[in-house]
Amino acid sequence: MNTELLIESLASDLQAGPKRSRVAWPHLVLAVLMAAGVSLAAILLLLSRSPHIAHGLGPTIAFSALAGLTLAAAAFSATLALSYPEGRPRLWWLAAPAVILLSGLGFELADSLESSWSERLWGQSPLGCLLCVLVLSLPILAAVLAALRAGAPTHPRLAGAMAGLLAGGITTALYTLHCPEDSLLFVALWHGLAVGAVSLLGALAGGRLLRW
Amino acid sequence: MHDREQRWAADMRAAQAGSSVAYVRLLTDVSTSFRQFAATDLRRFDLQSVDIEDVLQEILLAIHLKRHTWRPDHPFAPWLRAITRHKLVDFVRRRSRRGELPIDDFPDISPVQPVEPGLAVPLGQLLGDLPRRQREVIEELALSGTSVTDTASKLKMSRGAVYVAFHRALATLTARFERDRA
Numbered sequence: 001m002n003t004e005l006l007i008e009s010l011a012s013d014l015q016a017g018p019k020r021s022r023v024a025w026p027h028l029v030l031a032v033l034m035a036a037g038v039s040l041a042a043i044l045l046l047l048s049r050s051p052h053i054a055h056g057l058g059p060t061i062a063f064s065a066l067a068g069l070t071l072a073a074a075a076f077s078a079t080l081a082l083s084y085p086e087g088r089p090r091l092w093w094l095a096a097p098a099v100i101l102l103s104g105l106g107f108e109l110a111d112s113l114e115s116s117w118s119e120r121l122w123g124q125s126p127l128g129c130l131l132c133v134l135v136l137s138l139p140i141l142a143a144v145l146a147a148l149r150a151g152a153p154t155h156p157r158l159a160g161a162m163a164g165l166l167a168g169g170i171t172t173a174l175y176t177l178h179c180p181e182d183s184l185l186f187v188a189l190w191h192g193l194a195v196g197a198v199s200l201l202g203a204l205a206g207g208r209l210l211r212w
Numbered sequence: 213m214h215d216r217e218q219r220w221a222a223d224m225r226a227a228q229a230g231s232s233v234a235y236v237r238l239l240t241d242v243s244t245s246f247r248q249f250a251a252t253d254l255r256r257f258d259l260q261s262v263d264i265e266d267v268l269q270e271i272l273l274a275i276h277l278k279r280h281t282w283r284p285d286h287p288f289a290p291w292l293r294a295i296t297r298h299k300l301v302d303f304v305r306r307r308s309r310r311g312e313l314p315i316d317d318f319p320d321i322s323p324v325q326p327v328e329p330g331l332a333v334p335l336g337q338l339l340g341d342l343p344r345r346q347r348e349v350i351e352e353l354a355l356s357g358t359s360v361t362d363t364a365s366k367l368k369m370s371r372g373a374v375y376v377a378f379h380r381a382l383a384t385l386t387a388r389f390e391r392d393r394a
Binding site: 009011014085 | 227230231232235236239240243265268269272273274276277278281283286290291293294295297298360370371372373374375376
Protein backbone atom coordinates (compact mmCIF):
# COMPACT_ATOMS: atom_id res chain seq x y z
CA MET A 1 0.00 0.00 0.00
CA ASN A 2 1.28 3.37 -1.02
CA THR A 3 1.79 5.89 1.80
CA GLU A 4 0.80 8.92 -0.27
CA LEU A 5 -2.44 7.19 -1.16
CA LEU A 6 -3.06 6.38 2.48
CA ILE A 7 -2.57 10.02 3.48
CA GLU A 8 -4.95 11.12 0.77
CA SER A 9 -7.55 8.61 1.93
CA LEU A 10 -7.20 9.58 5.56
CA ALA A 11 -7.72 13.21 4.55
CA SER A 12 -10.92 12.29 2.71
CA ASP A 13 -12.03 10.57 5.91
CA LEU A 14 -11.45 13.74 7.95
CA GLN A 15 -15.12 14.70 8.08
CA ALA A 16 -16.09 11.41 9.71
CA GLY A 17 -15.68 10.87 13.41
CA PRO A 18 -15.10 13.42 16.15
CA LYS A 19 -13.64 16.54 14.56
CA ARG A 20 -12.81 18.61 17.56
CA SER A 21 -10.97 17.68 20.66
CA ARG A 22 -13.35 15.85 22.90
CA VAL A 23 -13.56 17.51 26.28
CA ALA A 24 -12.35 14.55 28.23
CA TRP A 25 -12.83 15.32 31.89
CA PRO A 26 -16.61 15.92 31.92
CA HIS A 27 -16.89 12.70 29.90
CA LEU A 28 -14.94 10.80 32.55
CA VAL A 29 -16.78 12.49 35.45
CA LEU A 30 -20.11 11.52 33.93
CA ALA A 31 -19.03 7.91 33.43
CA VAL A 32 -17.83 7.71 37.05
CA LEU A 33 -20.95 9.34 38.49
CA MET A 34 -23.34 7.13 36.59
CA ALA A 35 -21.53 3.94 37.55
CA ALA A 36 -21.11 5.11 41.16
CA GLY A 37 -24.88 5.62 41.17
CA VAL A 38 -25.30 1.95 40.34
CA SER A 39 -23.01 0.90 43.20
CA LEU A 40 -24.71 3.34 45.58
CA ALA A 41 -28.15 2.02 44.64
CA ALA A 42 -26.94 -1.53 45.25
CA ILE A 43 -25.66 -0.57 48.71
CA LEU A 44 -28.85 1.31 49.63
CA LEU A 45 -31.28 -1.25 48.26
CA LEU A 46 -29.56 -4.55 48.99
CA LEU A 47 -27.51 -3.94 52.13
CA SER A 48 -28.42 -2.82 55.62
CA ARG A 49 -27.48 0.58 57.05
CA SER A 50 -24.37 0.75 59.15
CA PRO A 51 -25.35 0.74 62.83
CA HIS A 52 -22.70 3.40 63.49
CA ILE A 53 -24.21 6.10 61.29
CA ALA A 54 -27.00 6.68 63.78
CA HIS A 55 -24.38 7.75 66.35
CA GLY A 56 -23.10 10.52 64.13
CA LEU A 57 -19.92 10.75 62.13
CA GLY A 58 -17.44 8.59 64.04
CA PRO A 59 -13.71 8.60 63.32
CA THR A 60 -13.81 5.26 61.47
CA ILE A 61 -16.43 6.41 59.00
CA ALA A 62 -14.88 9.86 58.65
CA PHE A 63 -11.35 8.59 58.03
CA SER A 64 -12.31 5.78 55.67
CA ALA A 65 -14.63 8.00 53.62
CA LEU A 66 -12.01 10.75 53.47
CA ALA A 67 -9.21 8.35 52.52
CA GLY A 68 -11.44 6.70 49.90
CA LEU A 69 -12.48 9.98 48.31
CA THR A 70 -8.92 11.32 48.33
CA LEU A 71 -7.73 8.11 46.71
CA ALA A 72 -10.48 8.48 44.10
CA ALA A 73 -9.50 12.09 43.40
CA ALA A 74 -5.79 11.28 43.00
CA ALA A 75 -6.57 8.27 40.82
CA PHE A 76 -9.03 10.32 38.77
CA SER A 77 -6.34 12.86 38.01
CA ALA A 78 -3.91 10.10 37.02
CA THR A 79 -6.50 8.30 34.89
CA LEU A 80 -7.40 11.48 33.05
CA ALA A 81 -3.74 12.28 32.37
CA LEU A 82 -3.14 8.74 31.12
CA SER A 83 -6.05 8.94 28.68
CA TYR A 84 -3.89 11.21 26.52
CA PRO A 85 -0.93 9.67 24.68
CA GLU A 86 1.58 12.12 26.11
CA GLY A 87 -0.05 12.30 29.54
CA ARG A 88 2.12 12.30 32.66
CA PRO A 89 0.22 11.18 35.75
CA ARG A 90 1.05 12.75 39.11
CA LEU A 91 1.42 9.46 40.92
CA TRP A 92 2.79 11.01 44.09
CA TRP A 93 -0.71 12.38 44.78
CA LEU A 94 -1.56 8.81 45.71
CA ALA A 95 0.46 9.35 48.87
CA ALA A 96 -2.28 11.66 50.22
CA PRO A 97 -4.88 8.93 50.92
CA ALA A 98 -2.14 6.77 52.48
CA VAL A 99 -1.18 9.59 54.84
CA ILE A 100 -4.82 10.13 55.82
CA LEU A 101 -5.32 6.42 56.46
CA LEU A 102 -2.10 6.08 58.45
CA SER A 103 -2.88 9.06 60.66
CA GLY A 104 -6.34 7.65 61.32
CA LEU A 105 -4.75 4.32 62.22
CA GLY A 106 -2.35 6.12 64.55
CA PHE A 107 -5.25 7.71 66.43
CA GLU A 108 -7.09 4.42 66.71
CA LEU A 109 -4.08 2.48 67.96
CA ALA A 110 -3.20 5.18 70.49
CA ASP A 111 -6.79 5.28 71.66
CA SER A 112 -7.47 1.57 72.11
CA LEU A 113 -6.20 -1.28 74.23
CA GLU A 114 -3.59 -3.47 72.65
CA SER A 115 -5.65 -6.54 73.60
CA SER A 116 -8.49 -5.37 71.34
CA TRP A 117 -6.34 -4.95 68.23
CA SER A 118 -6.67 -8.49 66.94
CA GLU A 119 -10.42 -8.40 67.35
CA ARG A 120 -10.57 -5.03 65.58
CA LEU A 121 -8.43 -6.30 62.73
CA TRP A 122 -10.50 -9.41 62.05
CA GLY A 123 -13.95 -7.97 62.70
CA GLN A 124 -17.06 -10.04 62.01
CA SER A 125 -16.91 -10.89 58.31
CA PRO A 126 -13.64 -9.82 56.72
CA LEU A 127 -14.07 -11.85 53.54
CA GLY A 128 -17.64 -10.67 53.08
CA CYS A 129 -16.53 -7.04 53.23
CA LEU A 130 -13.62 -7.72 50.90
CA LEU A 131 -15.88 -9.36 48.35
CA CYS A 132 -18.56 -6.69 48.66
CA VAL A 133 -16.12 -3.85 48.01
CA LEU A 134 -14.57 -5.79 45.14
CA VAL A 135 -17.89 -6.54 43.44
CA LEU A 136 -19.36 -3.07 44.02
CA SER A 137 -16.26 -1.54 42.40
CA LEU A 138 -16.76 -3.43 39.17
CA PRO A 139 -19.43 -1.19 37.57
CA ILE A 140 -17.22 1.87 38.12
CA LEU A 141 -14.14 0.07 36.83
CA ALA A 142 -16.02 -1.01 33.71
CA ALA A 143 -17.33 2.51 33.06
CA VAL A 144 -13.89 4.09 33.46
CA LEU A 145 -12.26 1.50 31.19
CA ALA A 146 -14.95 2.13 28.58
CA ALA A 147 -14.34 5.87 28.80
CA LEU A 148 -10.58 5.28 28.47
CA ARG A 149 -11.09 3.39 25.23
CA ALA A 150 -12.26 6.62 23.65
CA GLY A 151 -8.93 8.17 24.65
CA ALA A 152 -5.45 7.07 23.60
CA PRO A 153 -3.63 5.65 26.62
CA THR A 154 -0.04 4.68 25.81
CA HIS A 155 0.38 2.96 29.19
CA PRO A 156 -2.65 0.67 29.14
CA ARG A 157 -1.80 -1.36 32.22
CA LEU A 158 -1.01 1.66 34.39
CA ALA A 159 -4.16 3.39 33.13
CA GLY A 160 -6.17 0.28 34.03
CA ALA A 161 -4.58 0.14 37.48
CA MET A 162 -5.48 3.79 38.09
CA ALA A 163 -9.02 3.13 36.91
CA GLY A 164 -9.13 0.33 39.51
CA LEU A 165 -7.91 2.64 42.30
CA LEU A 166 -10.51 5.22 41.25
CA ALA A 167 -13.27 2.60 41.36
CA GLY A 168 -12.04 1.14 44.65
CA GLY A 169 -11.65 4.54 46.30
CA ILE A 170 -15.21 5.59 45.52
CA THR A 171 -16.60 2.23 46.57
CA THR A 172 -14.86 2.19 49.98
CA ALA A 173 -16.22 5.68 50.63
CA LEU A 174 -19.76 4.62 49.68
CA TYR A 175 -19.44 1.35 51.56
CA THR A 176 -19.14 3.20 54.89
CA LEU A 177 -22.94 3.54 54.59
CA HIS A 178 -23.19 -0.19 55.18
CA CYS A 179 -19.98 -1.40 56.80
CA PRO A 180 -20.92 -2.80 60.21
CA GLU A 181 -17.33 -2.75 61.48
CA ASP A 182 -16.17 0.14 63.61
CA SER A 183 -12.42 -0.10 63.24
CA LEU A 184 -10.04 1.60 60.87
CA LEU A 185 -7.65 -1.33 61.30
CA PHE A 186 -10.28 -3.54 59.71
CA VAL A 187 -11.01 -1.05 56.95
CA ALA A 188 -7.34 -0.49 56.16
CA LEU A 189 -6.60 -4.18 55.79
CA TRP A 190 -9.72 -5.64 54.18
CA HIS A 191 -10.90 -2.70 52.13
CA GLY A 192 -7.27 -2.04 51.25
CA LEU A 193 -6.93 -5.60 49.96
CA ALA A 194 -10.14 -5.21 47.96
CA VAL A 195 -8.96 -1.94 46.41
CA GLY A 196 -5.63 -3.57 45.57
CA ALA A 197 -7.43 -6.46 43.91
CA VAL A 198 -9.60 -4.09 41.86
CA SER A 199 -6.50 -2.21 40.80
CA LEU A 200 -4.79 -5.43 39.77
CA LEU A 201 -7.89 -6.44 37.85
CA GLY A 202 -7.91 -3.03 36.19
CA ALA A 203 -4.28 -3.42 35.18
CA LEU A 204 -4.94 -6.84 33.65
CA ALA A 205 -8.07 -5.66 31.86
CA GLY A 206 -6.33 -2.47 30.73
CA GLY A 207 -3.53 -4.46 29.14
CA ARG A 208 -6.10 -6.23 27.01
CA LEU A 209 -8.85 -3.67 26.48
CA LEU A 210 -6.89 -0.46 26.10
CA ARG A 211 -4.68 -1.48 23.19
CA TRP A 212 -4.93 0.46 19.98
CA MET B 213 12.38 22.93 15.84
CA HIS B 214 10.24 25.63 17.36
CA ASP B 215 9.20 26.59 13.86
CA ARG B 216 8.04 23.09 13.08
CA GLU B 217 6.02 22.83 16.29
CA GLN B 218 4.18 26.04 15.34
CA ARG B 219 3.55 24.80 11.81
CA TRP B 220 2.36 21.35 12.85
CA ALA B 221 0.16 22.66 15.62
CA ALA B 222 -1.43 25.15 13.23
CA ASP B 223 -2.03 22.43 10.64
CA MET B 224 -3.48 20.05 13.21
CA ARG B 225 -5.78 22.77 14.51
CA ALA B 226 -6.95 23.41 10.94
CA ALA B 227 -7.34 19.67 10.36
CA GLN B 228 -9.46 19.28 13.48
CA ALA B 229 -11.62 22.08 12.10
CA GLY B 230 -11.96 20.10 8.87
CA SER B 231 -9.25 21.33 6.51
CA SER B 232 -8.05 18.35 4.49
CA VAL B 233 -5.37 20.48 2.78
CA ALA B 234 -3.71 21.23 6.10
CA TYR B 235 -4.14 17.57 7.10
CA VAL B 236 -2.41 16.22 3.98
CA ARG B 237 0.42 18.73 4.46
CA LEU B 238 0.80 17.72 8.10
CA LEU B 239 0.78 13.96 7.47
CA THR B 240 3.21 14.32 4.55
CA ASP B 241 5.52 16.42 6.70
CA VAL B 242 5.30 13.94 9.56
CA SER B 243 6.10 11.09 7.11
CA THR B 244 9.19 12.85 5.79
CA SER B 245 10.39 13.57 9.28
CA PHE B 246 9.73 9.98 10.39
CA ARG B 247 11.65 8.54 7.43
CA GLN B 248 14.64 10.73 8.28
CA PHE B 249 14.49 9.70 11.91
CA ALA B 250 14.03 6.03 11.03
CA ALA B 251 16.95 6.07 8.60
CA THR B 252 19.34 7.14 11.36
CA ASP B 253 17.77 5.19 14.20
CA LEU B 254 16.97 1.93 12.45
CA ARG B 255 19.51 -0.05 14.38
CA ARG B 256 18.28 1.12 17.75
CA PHE B 257 14.82 -0.22 17.06
CA ASP B 258 16.06 -3.27 15.23
CA LEU B 259 14.15 -2.28 12.13
CA GLN B 260 14.92 -3.08 8.53
CA SER B 261 14.44 -0.59 5.79
CA VAL B 262 11.49 -2.52 4.37
CA ASP B 263 9.66 -2.06 7.67
CA ILE B 264 9.80 1.71 7.66
CA GLU B 265 6.80 2.28 5.41
CA ASP B 266 4.79 -0.35 7.29
CA VAL B 267 5.44 1.28 10.65
CA LEU B 268 4.88 4.71 9.17
CA GLN B 269 1.47 3.69 7.85
CA GLU B 270 0.48 2.30 11.22
CA ILE B 271 1.57 5.56 12.82
CA LEU B 272 -0.39 7.64 10.31
CA LEU B 273 -3.45 5.51 10.88
CA ALA B 274 -3.06 5.88 14.65
CA ILE B 275 -2.73 9.66 14.31
CA HIS B 276 -5.91 9.62 12.26
CA LEU B 277 -7.93 7.42 14.60
CA LYS B 278 -6.81 9.32 17.71
CA ARG B 279 -6.71 12.82 16.25
CA HIS B 280 -9.40 14.01 18.64
CA THR B 281 -7.11 13.33 21.62
CA TRP B 282 -4.79 16.18 20.75
CA ARG B 283 -5.75 19.25 22.75
CA PRO B 284 -5.25 22.46 20.75
CA ASP B 285 -3.95 24.24 23.83
CA HIS B 286 -1.18 21.67 24.25
CA PRO B 287 2.07 21.30 22.27
CA PHE B 288 1.81 18.97 19.28
CA ALA B 289 5.28 17.40 19.29
CA PRO B 290 4.94 15.49 22.60
CA TRP B 291 1.58 14.11 21.46
CA LEU B 292 3.04 12.98 18.16
CA ARG B 293 6.15 11.55 19.83
CA ALA B 294 4.04 9.53 22.28
CA ILE B 295 1.95 8.03 19.47
CA THR B 296 5.00 7.30 17.31
CA ARG B 297 6.78 5.60 20.18
CA HIS B 298 3.72 3.59 21.13
CA LYS B 299 3.26 2.27 17.58
CA LEU B 300 6.96 1.69 17.02
CA VAL B 301 7.38 -0.31 20.21
CA ASP B 302 4.21 -2.22 19.40
CA PHE B 303 5.48 -3.05 15.92
CA VAL B 304 8.90 -4.23 17.11
CA ARG B 305 7.40 -6.27 19.94
CA ARG B 306 4.84 -7.90 17.69
CA ARG B 307 7.49 -8.85 15.18
CA SER B 308 9.91 -10.25 17.70
CA ARG B 309 7.09 -12.34 19.15
CA ARG B 310 6.41 -13.75 15.72
CA GLY B 311 10.09 -14.57 15.50
CA GLU B 312 10.25 -13.26 11.96
CA LEU B 313 13.69 -13.29 10.39
CA PRO B 314 14.94 -11.06 7.61
CA ILE B 315 14.15 -12.79 4.35
CA ASP B 316 17.46 -11.68 2.80
CA ASP B 317 19.34 -14.06 5.07
CA PHE B 318 17.91 -17.09 3.35
CA PRO B 319 18.99 -18.40 -0.01
CA ASP B 320 16.09 -18.59 -2.38
CA ILE B 321 15.78 -22.36 -2.45
CA SER B 322 12.77 -23.07 -0.29
CA PRO B 323 10.10 -24.85 -2.28
CA VAL B 324 6.78 -23.14 -2.67
CA GLN B 325 4.58 -24.19 0.21
CA PRO B 326 1.56 -26.06 -1.03
CA VAL B 327 -1.65 -24.38 -0.02
CA GLU B 328 -3.03 -26.15 2.99
CA PRO B 329 -6.18 -27.97 2.03
CA GLY B 330 -9.16 -26.94 4.08
CA LEU B 331 -7.90 -23.42 4.55
CA ALA B 332 -10.68 -22.08 2.37
CA VAL B 333 -13.33 -23.21 4.83
CA PRO B 334 -11.83 -21.62 7.97
CA LEU B 335 -11.21 -18.45 5.96
CA GLY B 336 -14.93 -18.15 5.32
CA GLN B 337 -15.57 -18.78 9.01
CA LEU B 338 -12.96 -16.24 10.06
CA LEU B 339 -14.47 -13.60 7.80
CA GLY B 340 -17.92 -14.44 9.08
CA ASP B 341 -16.86 -13.46 12.59
CA LEU B 342 -15.74 -9.99 11.52
CA PRO B 343 -18.03 -6.99 11.87
CA ARG B 344 -20.13 -6.62 8.70
CA ARG B 345 -18.35 -3.55 7.33
CA GLN B 346 -14.88 -5.07 7.77
CA ARG B 347 -16.00 -8.32 6.16
CA GLU B 348 -17.41 -6.51 3.14
CA VAL B 349 -14.22 -4.50 2.74
CA ILE B 350 -12.03 -7.61 2.94
CA GLU B 351 -14.26 -9.45 0.49
CA GLU B 352 -14.08 -6.61 -2.03
CA LEU B 353 -10.41 -5.73 -1.66
CA ALA B 354 -8.74 -9.05 -0.97
CA LEU B 355 -11.04 -11.64 -2.47
CA SER B 356 -12.61 -9.91 -5.49
CA GLY B 357 -9.66 -7.59 -6.12
CA THR B 358 -11.79 -4.45 -6.39
CA SER B 359 -9.87 -1.17 -6.16
CA VAL B 360 -10.10 0.98 -3.06
CA THR B 361 -11.98 3.70 -4.92
CA ASP B 362 -14.51 1.26 -6.36
CA THR B 363 -14.91 -0.48 -3.00
CA ALA B 364 -15.55 2.88 -1.36
CA SER B 365 -18.24 3.89 -3.82
CA LYS B 366 -19.80 0.43 -3.85
CA LEU B 367 -20.06 0.30 -0.05
CA LYS B 368 -20.85 4.02 0.19
CA MET B 369 -17.88 4.65 2.48
CA SER B 370 -15.10 7.18 2.22
CA ARG B 371 -11.80 5.80 0.96
CA GLY B 372 -10.24 6.53 4.31
CA ALA B 373 -12.92 4.51 6.05
CA VAL B 374 -12.17 1.63 3.67
CA TYR B 375 -8.49 1.76 4.64
CA VAL B 376 -9.33 1.90 8.31
CA ALA B 377 -11.72 -1.05 8.07
CA PHE B 378 -9.17 -3.01 6.03
CA HIS B 379 -6.39 -2.41 8.56
CA ARG B 380 -8.58 -3.37 11.48
CA ALA B 381 -9.87 -6.48 9.77
CA LEU B 382 -6.32 -7.58 8.93
CA ALA B 383 -5.19 -6.99 12.50
CA THR B 384 -8.10 -9.06 13.83
CA LEU B 385 -7.51 -11.86 11.35
CA THR B 386 -3.78 -11.97 12.01
CA ALA B 387 -4.32 -12.11 15.76
CA ARG B 388 -6.87 -14.89 15.38
CA PHE B 389 -4.77 -16.88 12.99
CA GLU B 390 -1.75 -16.69 15.30
CA ARG B 391 -3.83 -17.70 18.28
CA ASP B 392 -5.25 -20.67 16.42
CA ARG B 393 -1.81 -21.84 15.42
CA ALA B 394 -0.36 -21.44 18.88
